[in-house]
Amino acid sequence: MKKAILLSFCILLLLACHQPQAFTFRSIENVALISTSNDSLGIQLNVGFNNPNNFRVELKKIEGEIFINGHFIGQYKLDTLLKIDKKSAFNIPAALTISKKILYQNAWNSLLQKEVMLEIKGFSKVGRSGIFIRLPFDYKGNQRIPFF
Numbered sequence: 001m002k003k004a005i006l007l008s009f010c011i012l013l014l015l016a017c018h019q020p021q022a023f024t025f026r027s028i029e030n031v032a033l034i035s036t037s038n039d040s041l042g043i044q045l046n047v048g049f050n051n052p053n054n055f056r057v058e059l060k061k062i063e064g065e066i067f068i069n070g071h072f073i074g075q076y077k078l079d080t081l082l083k084i085d086k087k088s089a090f091n092i093p094a095a096l097t098i099s100k101k102i103l104y105q106n107a108w109n110s111l112l113q114k115e116v117m118l119e120i121k122g123f124s125k126v127g128r129s130g131i132f133i134r135l136p137f138d139y140k141g142n143q144r145i146p147f148f
Contacts, residue, residue, distance in 0.1 A: 020057050020126045023049040025139035026089060028118070034095065041098045046091040047076075051084045057126050058083055062092070064122025064137070074098045076122070118143035 026048035035042035051057060062078040074096045084090055119140045125132045 019133065020055075020128070020135065021052045022126075022135040022137045023051055023059075023084075023124060025120060025137070025141075026050050028143060029091065039100055041100060043096045043098060045094050045096070047094050048089065048091050051086065051088050051090065053086055055086050055128065056083060057086075057128050058132070059092075060125040060127065060132050062122065062124045064120050066096070067119040067121075068116045070117065070119070072102065074102075076120075115142050117141070 029046045029048060031043065031045040033041065034044045059082040060079075062076065064076045066073045066076060076094055076096060078092060078094070082090075082092070117140070119138075121136075121138050123134050123136045126135050127133055
């Protein structure tokens with residue numbers, strides 16, 4: 001009898017625990033130049049995502065690389081704990097430092113276009129109840145960047 005109860009409890013626990021799905025990219029908004037120096041530009045923006053999960057999740061970390069028209073632009077890192085509601089859209093503020101050398105060598109013409117091929121690759125640490133897993137993401141699509 002105890003084994004049957006324990007087995008039922010284990011099956012119920014496994015069915016209740018779904019692995020979180022990766023967030024889906026939605027948009028880039030509110031792009032603004034925040035600083036300049038001799039060798040770099042500071043850009044602030046909001047990156048929009050959708051949470052496809054049927055439960056609230058916690059976002060612990062995001063790391064990624066950003067490419068515009070196939071040219072590396074910079075890295076993005078966020079290392080803070082955010083609580084994301086189920087089936088919701090949300091924005092994450094980002095500050096990027098872009099080397100002027102990379103910008104001039106690879107992507108200046110790309111940035112002057114009204115629409116660019118944006119590619120963001122990386123991973124996020126997502127979980128709930130203190131248990132986090134690493135989920136890769138890879139977005140590629142045409143994107144209007146309002147600043148440029």
